């Protein structure tokens with residue numbers, strides 16, 4: 476149903492709002508994907524991706540993030556290999572399920588969905604693995620279902636402390652381009668990402684950043700039987716600025732533009748902007764007297780905030796009321812926390828007044844739905860935004 480007037484507020488934590496410049500950049504006629512214009516476009520993009528991932532070797536697939544997850548696993552791991560995973564929320568669970576379906580043996584560190592991956596526990600598990608049967612540690616950086624960030628440098632440290640050769644695989648699907656990240660600097664072997672969250676694009680592009688160690692496994696025929704997801708084919712074609720299949724050319728025009736926007740703003744400024752939005756949102760939630768799902772302050776997400784509903788109140792009923800009355804979409808609680816939390820997305824193409832408007836929509840919704848809360852959340856956020864402007 477179309478709302479009578481004004482612009483829809485899409486405040487789910489992905490897919491995110493696509494900037495008008497990016498939308499316009501994709502409104503282009505078809506070009507020959509084997510011609511010089513395409514090659515210039517792709518080589519330019521691969522250059523601009525370097526600072527965003529913090530590494531030289533990035534491959535792009537026409538896929539969602541789920542495809543990029545699969546690419547990471549099938550290029551590096553063989554059926555029967557053990558993988559250490561941490562249950563941080565819905566997305567870590569989906570990745571776990573995929574690994575199991577592919578025939579990997581997952582050692583799971585269970586979690587209550589209010590914390591990130593625990594470096595101490597990872598270190599302990601790796602120390603116990605004297606025969607080095609664990610081939611990879613897989614972690615979701617920003618758990619989009621809970622608003623909890625796992626501390627990747629500490630996970631790397633844990634692997635090194637244990638003197639363990641396992642690969643480190645990191646899902647940055649909802650953090651890349653919004654939270655600080657450094658594939659090489661943090662010693663990550665495979666970084667998985669996609670287009671529709673911090674990169675401010677429509678869905679349809681998946682990414683793997685690949686360390687020399689991971690590339691070597693894939694090149695030497697390690698991993699699983701694969702064809703479409705094979706890194707070697709992509710890398711070989713990319714060297715000349717081409718792909719060995721028909722690329723998603725118009726999404727690549729959009730990516731070229733969105734990378735320009737991020738690099739022109741400056742990545743540090745982009746990260747600082749998200750920090751302010753995370754902090755301002757938490758100011759609002761505390762002023763309302765509601766609880767943030769993330770229990771550890773060091774693991775707060777600056778990309779989204781999951782807010783717990785008071786006992787006896789349904790988050791989905793609140794979200795429906797907000798959508799029907801104020802034309803704003805908030806993120807739903809997923810699986811284990813369905814109905815118990817709602818998620819405020821504050822990432823991507825987003826400014827101070829968009830956040831103030833978003834929080835106003837939430838506060839009006841809490842009032843309309845009769846959810847017990849204190850007034851003044853928006854005030855608290857506005858004060859913080861003005862103080863830090």
Ligand SMILES: *Cc1c(COP(=O)(O)O)cnc(C)c1O
Pocket residue numbers: 489539540541542566615617618619646647648649669678
């Ligand atoms: C969205 C998301 C995914 C899934 O990506 P799709 O593009 O939907 O396949 C995986 N992991 C995280 C952390 C996500 O936020």
